[in-house]
């Protein structure tokens with residue numbers, strides 16, 4: 001229902017993909033649409049929270065009364081997320097952050113080489129945004145991550161919960177095309193130290209409301 005479960009709380013949410021430039025016209029990215037994170041922002045706002053939505057490049061309208069910060073790459077997203085996390089009670093990482101970026105960005109458009117049928121890109125690790133926030137010793141918000149997996153969904157999510165020091169992780173199976181990336185629907189398992197709760201397939205807007213209620217209860221404790 002439309003509760004006031006986050007009245008007086010400040011919530012920061014990342015959403016969408018990041019884009020990692022290769023040259024002035026090319027980038028590496030993924031299929032995240034931002035829908036899940038935007039639905040969470042709307043649900044959190046309707047539950048009474050003051051919401052900051054840190055969005056990668058997506059084609060979505062900003063939910064009413066939500067503060068939106070647009071970013072392009074993972075390092076921009078990290079900077080915006082760190083600033084928002086300083087002031088928030090709950091941090092939710094729904095973005096699909098590129099784990100790696102090209103080691104260097106070519107100043108000019110990369111050209112094909114005559115007679116050369118192979119090419120390689122050297123990648124370097126991006127900062128882990130949610131882990132940076134969850135491992136803070138001060139001003140640490142209640143921190144929620146997502147796990148997008150194509151196999152062994154719950155096991156991999158469990159290990160991310162622990163490795164990134166999260167309070168909760170929301171696991172989605174993105175192996176099918178009906179749920180997960182870019183779809184309007186999703187099916188998730190909420191995992192924390194106390195156990196698992198499965199939420200059956202539903203519209204992201206409906207799931208977002210359920211997730212916000214669960215997060216509000218757990219963040220109280």
Ligand code: PMT
Nearest residue numbers: 032033034035036093096097128129130145146148181182
């Ligand atoms: O945007 P949609 O089209 O609606 O799709 C929603 C979604 C499938 C993208 C979303 O529900 C989701 O699962 N987001 C996380 C996707 C992901 O890339 O997960 P991961 O397993 O790579 O990362 C685990 C967690 O660490 C996530 O909370 C991620 O935001 C965070 N992370 C990852 C890498 C990194 N460098 N920094 C991070 O903060």
